[in-house]
Amino acid sequence: MNKADLIITGGIVATMNEKFDLLNPGAVVVKDGLIVAVDHAANIAETWQADETASYPGHAIIPGLINAHTHAPMTLVRGLADDLRLDVWLMGYMMPVEREFVRPDFCWLGTQLACAEMIRCGTTCFADMYYYEEAVADAAAQVGMRAICAQTIIRFPTPDATSYDEGLELAQDFVTRWKGHRLVIPALGPHAAYTSTPAMLQACAALALRYDVPLHIHIAETAQEVKDHRAEFGMPIVPWVKKQSIFECKVTAAHCVHLDEGELHTLFHHNVGISHNPTSNLKLSSGFAPVSRMLEMGLAVGVGTDGPASNNDLDMFEEVRLAALLAKGITQDPTTLPARQALAMATRLSARALHIDHLTGSLEVGKHADIAIVDLRTLHATPRFERDADSVYSQLVYAAKGSDVQHVLCDGRWLMRDRVLLTVDAEAMQAQAAVIAQKIDHFLITREESVLSKLLAIGGVARERTFEVQVKVLLNDSVDVIARLTEAGIPVLNPSWRRQYDCYFLFNDPDHSRIRYREDELLKKNSEIEDVDYRLTLTGPVKEREFDHSILLSRSRFDAPANRSLRFYREYFQPNEEWEIHKERRRYHVRYGGTDFAVNLDRLLNPDLPGVFLEIKSRTWSAQDAERKAELIGQLLELMGVQEQELMRREYVELAKEAARLKRV
């Protein structure tokens, strides 16, 4: 008799080897963390003895599932903000929160929680990419899970590095310290093409080659990314990444949603593994990865959950099921991606995609004992048919759930028995997570208390508080006020012609805040567009003071270049009302009484209103200065021949509202 540490027997062993051997009942023999025999239960009983024999009739004994792409620490921001567009979600919520909260202890705690959740769903190995990756590695190792840990490198400042050089240094330190660990494989994680520079990618490739560690990267997740890349570099993403020598490394590419046939061939040719992340791709509307085509080509396509903030869990059973279902829907062929192949994606193919198929991914002699044991006697897996041996795959993929996993071992060590976690104190971790969640809640609640702080949170705003003295007049079309000023010998400078598309967001907050998004087209004489400026301005309708002639002293303003889309701001700020005003503006600068004034002559196109609106404005800084300027404006109005009844106090937004009301009537 041969001696071993452990015999797991009595259930259906789905080896997930190349031949998809099924043993019913089968047995797996474990010694020193490795699988030393896999055979029919009766044969094992005759030839092997072990310190412990565990028998699981009615269960499936399968390789531990391998999550090919996640960001484990993001467990701590799961459910923080959902049903948002990628940019709003990422730049409006995730990044500000990450800037504020992501530290090594945050990453360690998030990973411990993630590991606990993954083990409870039968996952024994995951590929991670995040910041402070050493904390992730440490947390995984402590729990006893296998992990590929990729230190993120990115050309912008991150929570753990102010530049990519610093990120590379961090990565190199991490790799040298962890290389050779039994469970954790350190890796390089250049985030994506669009967040890299060629030099940065080349440096990553050199480092990965030098230390012979894997490299993890996001590729072609969204159509926009692909489009932008082509516009900027004149070639698709894959050949561009290849040009930076990345594919000389052992690469896993996450997502790969929008790739053409040629790019897929390049990936195949360079043995690049792929992580397919169907839930995330649906939830963020990234698109449908051509999975069945990839499999047909022989690409190693694994399955990943992506981060728990875009999923929102780490359940590989859900992920495999969705992968199998979605492929059928997309190809319009229900024989696509059958259950057996889907389960292979989450085991042997995930291992291949991560370049660790010599270590794990199937129950074969010589591989590490990473095993999940799944109860098939549940209500939702009843009944069990024997006619087709492969029906066990169908049970596992279409009916079984993560919660049916009863026992898990990784590297021959029990991580869970009878659904009790043995290597992580999940309750303590949950309590700590609750404390952090409260802090994040507080951070965001404070931020969102006012529109201003929400505006400040996304950055780029000049914290400039200005006051303006201004007047507005509705003139008859035929009046030429500029000619009158010139006639009066007042210098009129810098004339410009503009088309302005303004969108006002109105809020029901205590300040009655207004945000104006302005697309300001500067026109040439021939009415061609010379330049466009996008600006975001926060105002309130509160008037500080009113002078004679309806001259107003207004109001704090915060002003920033608007480098994101109107759509982004709409979804981020969620205004209570929205009004559009399009106008043609002739703008002049007038010098009068030793003071600069802006003079605007506006024709409103939307709402389409007759007449010309004259505005005279000047910035001010003190009450006295304001009074003086109000007086000067009054004089200018007289010089222009403006009648008192032509003065108007209503702003364009009010005019737009009234026009809409009249239209309805």
Add this chain to the structure above:
Amino acid sequence: MNKADLIITGGIVATMNEKFDLLNPGAVVVKDGLIVAVDHAANIAETWQADETASYPGHAIIPGLINAHTHAPMTLVRGLADDLRLDVWLMGYMMPVEREFVRPDFCWLGTQLACAEMIRCGTTCFADMYYYEEAVADAAAQVGMRAICAQTIIRFPTPDATSYDEGLELAQDFVTRWKGHRLVIPALGPHAAYTSTPAMLQACAALALRYDVPLHIHIAETAQEVKDHRAEFGMPIVPWVKKQSIFECKVTAAHCVHLDEGELHTLFHHNVGISHNPTSNLKLSSGFAPVSRMLEMGLAVGVGTDGPASNNDLDMFEEVRLAALLAKGITQDPTTLPARQALAMATRLSARALHIDHLTGSLEVGKHADIAIVDLRTLHATPRFERDADSVYSQLVYAAKGSDVQHVLCDGRWLMRDRVLLTVDAEAMQAQAAVIAQKIDHFLITREESVLSKLLAIGGVARERTFEVQVKVLLNDSVDVIARLTEAGIPVLNPSWRRQYDCYFLFNDPDHSRIRYREDELLKKNSEIEDVDYRLTLTGPVKEREFDHSILLSRSRFDAPANRSLRFYREYFQPNEEWEIHKERRRYHVRYGGTDFAVNLDRLLNPDLPGVFLEIKSRTWSAQDAERKAELIGQLLELMGVQEQELMRREYVELAKEAARLKRV
């Protein structure tokens, strides 16, 4: 203080009313099975007293989920055959098994199991459509679940009716007996347009109106169905169904995958409810229902699992999650179908779709106390953010699982507490299901032991066993054997010219069975196609006897019109090998020695072989007759001047194999 039976308190009450009121902590008060108060926990504590007060901090208290479309008894065939095309799955497996096994006790048992599974995932109400629906109703009522039970009516014979008249009678009996039941609402279930006649649908509508019961029907599940309908009736399905007065009833239409804008408007106008079944639509590749458009129009779109044979479970948490994810993928907009709306689909909207929103679907005073209580303190729902009150929907839809449901009541009665089922003996049901599964296994294994029984199982085969005497000769192109016969004064009759596309399926079974699928084009003189015949023939290669001149006595044949596609037969029979032979055939009938012979002159196009193959054949029924005919064939060969060396024993399949082999070399 007001008195009640039960107060459920302490958790977040998601009322799912029109205003989506959330109460945290909230309480629901139950009396006589009805909800008599819903309010903040503190308010309830001040004003209500009850026999029992159950407190669930950290839980969500939500309306019991409503499965808007299923076939509960099919639980007993879950996982029997997966990853197949709809027709193979339905006609090759489901229908033959249903014909053999579906009886009232089968339906009762299957429904009990289904109810047990549904309760464990928080479902308190389901809409069913199957055979022997009274058994379904009885099983649901015994378990204490709310159900709409639609007796299937179909124009073909079913397990419970030999004609639709009989089906209608059954339905009428069922409706009269169950109308007014507190939990079960009997309904009419005309299966679908393509399985109905106008008269049948009109009779169903009349019956539904007469008894004021709902009507459940499948509409536009597949593109093929829609295409076929348009080809046959010259109009889309919805207006055609409308013409049969169906929409005068309280209708729920399942699937509605392939409808145009006008049809959706018709459904809206007639208050037709819809059951969206995303898993089934993906698994069977039916397509993507335009759910977000339906919701935008104000249609009542509920969510259903469809039968557990096409899902493969009855988990509404999975279904809601998939509905929310899929809509985002399809519309390419991640703000589509947010979590809150998705949960509404499975509660209030499912109730509206089933025309029972006065009874259930939300936690509101006056509705029945159908409630699910979900633990939110799980690992996979950690952490919990408070910033946005709506984040509880996100937790429920994107992170929570059916197994997080701890307690369920329906009509004020506890069906599950602490995950223990109280009204159904699930283990006993599982044991009974195992016995039936074994019988079904046996039935299918026996059937699949021989190709013949598998052929017989799909019906339409003439069980005719014939013998043939035949000879085959390879002639030089220039030889005109027909002219020689005519010269010899032998009458040559019924000449015809054909192009035959034969596909042979070869099996490694003990009989070495062969199935030939023949597409037989009858050509006019101008080589236009006059008619096409499709035939399926089962043969074995065994020769009964060989006479002189290589004249063979062959072999049992089973012959049937092939009314399904080659693709269907390929997937259904799963042959070990497949060979194609295309030929042009000139066929004659020859009368010689008082006996009829078929004479074929074939030119092989694929494989492209030179020469003309002459076949002479005649049916026979006795050894003596066979001998006599063999002799006559010998004489005919002589008259034709055929040389011994021209005789050949190989069949076309052998020639095709050799041609392929030569091509490879």
